[in-house]
Amino acid sequence: MQNSSDSDGLNKFLIELGGLSRFTVQFFRELFRPPYEHKEFLKQAYQIGLSTLPLISITAFIMGLVLTLQSKPVMAEFGAESWLPGMVSVSIVREIGPVITALICAGKIGSGIGAELGSMRVTEQIDAMDVSGTNPMNYLVVTRVLATTFMIPILVFYADAVSFYGSYLAVNLQGFTSFPLFMSLAFDPLHFYDLIPATIKTFFFGFAIGIIGCYKGYYSEKGTEGVGRAANSAVVISSLVIFIMDLIAVQLADLLNIFMR
Amino acid sequence: MIDIEQHTSDDYVIEIANLKKTFNGKPVLKDISLKIKRSENVVVLGKSGIGKSVLIKCIVGLIQPDSGSLKVFGKDVLDMNSRDLNDLRTKVGFIFQGNALYDSMTVRENLEFPLRRNKIIKDTKLINELILDVLDNVGLLEAIDKMPSELSGGMKKRIGLARTLILKPEIILYDEPTTGLDPLTSREISNLIVKIQKKYNATSIIITHDLNCAKITSNRMLILHDGIFKAKGSFDELKNSDNKWVRSFFEMA
Ligand SMILES: Nc1ncnc2c1ncn2[C@@H]1O[C@H](COP(=O)(O)OP(=O)(O)OP(=O)(O)O)[C@@H](O)[C@H]1O
Ligand SMILES: [Mg+2]
Numbered sequence: 001m002q003n004s005s006d007s008d009g010l011n012k013f014l015i016e017l018g019g020l021s022r023f024t025v026q027f028f029r030e031l032f033r034p035p036y037e038h039k040e041f042l043k044q045a046y047q048i049g050l051s052t053l054p055l056i057s058i059t060a061f062i063m064g065l066v067l068t069l070q071s072k073p074v075m076a077e078f079g080a081e082s083w084l085p086g087m088v089s090v091s092i093v094r095e096i097g098p099v100i101t102a103l104i105c106a107g108k109i110g111s112g113i114g115a116e117l118g119s120m121r122v123t124e125q126i127d128a129m130d131v132s133g134t135n136p137m138n139y140l141v142v143t144r145v146l147a148t149t150f151m152i153p154i155l156v157f158y159a160d161a162v163s164f165y166g167s168y169l170a171v172n173l174q175g176f177t178s179f180p181l182f183m184s185l186a187f188d189p190l191h192f193y194d195l196i197p198a199t200i201k202t203f204f205f206g207f208a209i210g211i212i213g214c215y216k217g218y219y220s221e222k223g224t225e226g227v228g229r230a231a232n233s234a235v236v237i238s239s240l241v242i243f244i245m246d247l248i249a250v251q252l253a254d255l256l257n258i259f260m261r
Numbered sequence: 262m263i264d265i266e267q268h269t270s271d272d273y274v275i276e277i278a279n280l281k282k283t284f285n286g287k288p289v290l291k292d293i294s295l296k297i298k299r300s301e302n303v304v305v306l307g308k309s310g311i312g313k314s315v316l317i318k319c320i321v322g323l324i325q326p327d328s329g330s331l332k333v334f335g336k337d338v339l340d341m342n343s344r345d346l347n348d349l350r351t352k353v354g355f356i357f358q359g360n361a362l363y364d365s366m367t368v369r370e371n372l373e374f375p376l377r378r379n380k381i382i383k384d385t386k387l388i389n390e391l392i393l394d395v396l397d398n399v400g401l402l403e404a405i406d407k408m409p410s411e412l413s414g415g416m417k418k419r420i421g422l423a424r425t426l427i428l429k430p431e432i433i434l435y436d437e438p439t440t441g442l443d444p445l446t447s448r449e450i451s452n453l454i455v456k457i458q459k460k461y462n463a464t465s466i467i468i469t470h471d472l473n474c475a476k477i478t479s480n481r482m483l484i485l486h487d488g489i490f491k492a493k494g495s496f497d498e499l500k501n502s503d504n505k506w507v508r509s510f511f512e513m514a
Binding site: 035116119120123124125127128129130131132133134135139 | 318323343347350351353357359364365375379
């Protein structure tokens with residue numbers, strides 16, 4: 001109980017963890033309680049797509065391109081250039097697509113939600129909602145968390161597709177591979193036990209981004225400084241959580257692979 | 262039994278007894294007792310940071326007091342479930358110190374938000390009429406399609422008032438309705454508060470530092486200090502009080 005900074009840090013971490021867990025429980029309680037705010041949900045989902053699409057397009061395209069260009073000489077050395085599309089597609093679908101997309105969304109959407117709810121908290125807009133007979137947990141939090149949970153998997157699919165296209169262009173910088181041939185080479189080594197775990201984890205990534213952004217914003221400290229800190233720590237924590245979740249997902253996917261093969 | 266309840270709720274709309282609230286070991290409200298009759302305007306004075314906002318936030322359940330009793334319309338606010346609390350909140354209007362307008366919505370959307378959400382009125386035409394009526398009441402018809410960021414401080418205050426009035430609340434809690442406004446606009450808002458009291462038969466608690474506002478609006482005044490009401494009386498009684506400390510509140514202007 002002495003004020004050593006170590007136990008202070010641990011205390012803070014545990015308090016944070018407890019707060020986030022309580023917030024998550026509250027989210028699930030509100031999730032099934034009417035009113036269902038589909039209008040606000042659609043608006044949020046639309047905005048998530050709109051605000052991240054350019055960044056995700058460019059990043060995914062470059063990832064596919066660069067990954068292919070970098071692996072090309074190595075594959076050529078082994079005379080295995082025809083495996084190039086397959087190798088790239090596996091790493092995109094399993095890892096790079098989900099993780100890069102989730103990190104971009106953590107930066108862009110997580111901070112946006114943290115700042116928006118944070119400033120609503122600080123300017124008492126959340127209290128105003130409360131006293132006007134609208135549950136802000138229902139109206140603000142549930143809609144945003146659902147929007148990220150469903151939009152991020154969609155964005156990951158989109159990013160994968162764009163990456164494939166980047167990879168296709170890279171393969172064709174020298175030599176010629178027709179698009180149908182490229183696609184068949186790319187999809188050949190992909191199995192559903194690559195796709196399923198990769199897709200499932202993106203829902204968790206999306207949920208983490210939404211719930212952490214909302215939590216930090218909802219309990220933002222007073223003042224503009226508090227809003228900044230809410231946005232900032234929303235990004236830091238959700239990025240960290242995405243990596244931890246990915247680590248767990250990889251282990252689980254490996255287990256699945258062992259059993260299925 | 263029902264008779265008695267009816268009787269008390271008619272007599273006193275708000276009944277607070279021995280209310281206590283402590284933040285992080287620092288007592289803010291120590292022993293607050295207050296009864297307010299229907300269509301009475303009570304003004305609360307007090308230094309900054311003394312707990313005025315905390316007091317009225319307790320009344321709508323935004324802050325949970327540590328102990329004491331708190332009845333509105335004869336019902337205990339402290340053991341209300343969320344549905345009862347919601348019902349109560351549609352009858353109690355709250356004007357926030359910082360307006361708290363939803364800044365992602367236009368003025369119109371701000372005003373229709375509480376109506377549509379509580380499913381009180383669904384008819385779009387009727388909602389529109391109500392919005393126009395309430396905007397006319399606060400004299401800001403031309404602001405209907407503006408965003409809050411485009412409004413001046415005084416306009417925001419009035420839209421905040423309009424957003425509360427649209428639910429036709431029986432109780433209105435004003436947190437510094439005239440702070441930061443020029444004397445002329447302050448007087449307009451003060452007169453508006455009196456007009457609302459008459460027109461809607463509303464009961465109000467008005468927190469203010471503005472003595473002109475207090476003079477215009479108050480039926481009764483209280484001075485909050487050190488967690489209790491240190492002085493009570495009409496505006497003139499307090500202004501001419503024997504107590505120098507009480508009089509000092511009136512010498513600022
Ligand atoms: N949610 C809260 N958590 C912790 N402390 C709080 C909280 N709300 C208010 N306080 C503290 O309670 C005290 C009273 O605050 P309050 O906002 O009621 O003051 P006030 O009388 O309204 O002042 P002002 O005239 O400046 O608005 C302050 O010391 C404030 O720090
Ligand atoms: Mg205050």
